[in-house]
Amino acid sequence: MALTDTRLKNIKPGDKVFQESDGGGLFVEIMTGGAKVWRIRYRLAGKQEKMTLGEYPAYSLAEARQWREACTILVQRGLSPMALKRGDKIDDDTLPEVKALATAFLNKWCLQTVAKVKAKEAETKQADTVEAFVWRWFAEVAEPANSAPRNIKRILEKDVLPAIGTKQIFDVTVDDVLKITDAIKARGADQMALQTRNVLKRLFAYAIARQKMTFNPAAAVEAKFIATARSREVALSSDEVGRLLRAIYQSSMKRAHKLALHLLILCMVRKGELIAAKWEEIDFDKAEWSIPGDRMKMDRPHLVSLSRQAAAMFEELKALASGSEWVFPSRGDLHQPIAHSTLNVAVRALEVDVRDFVIHDFRRTASTHLHEAGFNSDWIEKALAHETKGIRGVYNRAQYADQRRDMLQWWADFVDSQIQDGRGKVIIGPFGKAYQSAA
Structure with missing residues (x-):
């Protein structure tokens, strides 16, 4: 039975190599790995020869049949397709039409070889990108x-x-x-x-x-x-914290970005952990924010106890999020969070008399003031999601939960007190119901 494209496509490999014939010496050999290879058998001067044409579907059924016809004509004229493939010289006494066919046959093999070489070069080139x-x-x-x-x-x-x-x-x-x-x-x-x-x-x-x-x-x-390598020793003074936050709330930046910068100071998290926050992570009833491990630097989940101020800010942000799953959705696409550089750009645009700092210094600032206030170093390190070595560092995402909650509330109140200036409170907004009821 002659082969068809449908049949060729549906042939499944077996435990052993087997063949499917198309007649006239042409057959496809199905390898155990799934490759389907065209081959042809013919007899010349009483001796059988076998030659490989190429794989299906790189060589179609129609092309394989053209090879068979060419091989048949050459064999009938006493010429060996295998010898032509090797590049043996064609006798000058050979009929012109047969010689032309043999030349075309040989050229097609050359084209196949060139195509293989080019494919190998492309594969090598891709590997070296x-x-x-x-x-x-x-x-x-x-x-x-x-x-x-x-x-x-x-x-x-x-x-x-x-x-x-x-x-x-x-x-x-x-x-x-x-x-x-x-x-x-x-x-x-x-x-x-x-x-x-x-x-x-x-x-x-x-x-x-x-x-x-x-x-x-x-x-x-x-x-x-590029940059001067420096040890990260910048910690803002209490006065600088107040001046910075007043400048943030008096600026023209988006309200959500103002709250984001304030939350970075209060929650002691990294910028990437905050801007990628989703509402499913915020538990308003428990006033907790559970950050999954795949967003943390050490690949471990982290629990942030939310002060009254922080919880109220998240309440306001919920209203600003327009139904997005992200706490800080992108302005152009509610299905994406804000860009990683958004808050950096907002800070650079501030007009504030505070020494050179970067957003990551907010964490050092909180750590410095909490240590100076006498809080336990283990509580602070846990709030920063730092890994502590030895027995004291045994992982528990809720470790020192009560102490950290009290500590972060003290820190939020301390930051609030720094926002005051000589004329009283700068208008920073009521945030949300949680903060209003506690005020």
Whole structure:
């Protein structure tokens, strides 16, 4: 029975290799792995020869039949298709029409070979893109050797791959590295630009070791030209906290962004943990915010006790969220949270007489003032979601829950007291019912 495309498509592999014939010596061989290979048998001068044409569906049923017809004509004229495939010379006495057919037959084999070579080159080229090599390096080197591989993954996905992911790794230049770091610096994240350069430096060093490139473009960019590495020692004074919050509430930024910055100070969380918050994480009855582990730096869930002020701010934000699942939905798409750079941009636009700081310094500010007020260091470290070594660090997301709740309420009241100026309270808004009833 002659083969059909439907039948070819539906043939399933078996435990052993088997064949399905189309007649005239043409058959398809079904391999145990599922490959379907066209082959042909013919007899020449009493001797059987077998030749492979290629795989189905790369070679269609119609093309395979054309091969069979060509082979049949050549065999009838005493010419071996196998010999032609090897490139044997054609006798000059061969009939012109048969010689033309043999030449066409040979040319088609050449085209097939060229196509295979091109496919292999394309496969090799794809394997040497920055994106392909990045994930090889991440899996083999960065992830096993780093205590926080998710941070490196964020850098790669957010800033590196969108910029140079499709480039061949050996084509990356110093200019490519500078464009990446300059773009990060433009959003006010100089230290992140420096970290990104360091990640690229390690990536390209690995590429050199694997003989994929001979020059490290990231190493050519000195760290001092990106940012000055500094220990994060900035902690705002109580007076600076008050001046900063007054400037925030007197500014023209969106109300939700004002509340976000205030919550960063009160809740002692990282910016990424706050802007990706969803309403399903907020328990208004218990005044608690449960952050899942996949959003935490240490991959462990974290429980934040909400002060009266913080709970009231979340109440107001609920009304501002327009039904979105996100606490801080994007203005252009309620199904997405605000961009990671949104709050940085808002802070840079402030006119405030406060020394140079970044949003992450809010956590150090809270920690410094709480320590100075005499609160237990373990409570503070737990509120910051820091990992404590040894027996004291045994994980429990609700550890010191009551102490932390009291401590965070004291901190919220302390911050409130700093917002006062010589003329009384700056108008910051009533927030929500929870705060009004407690005031």
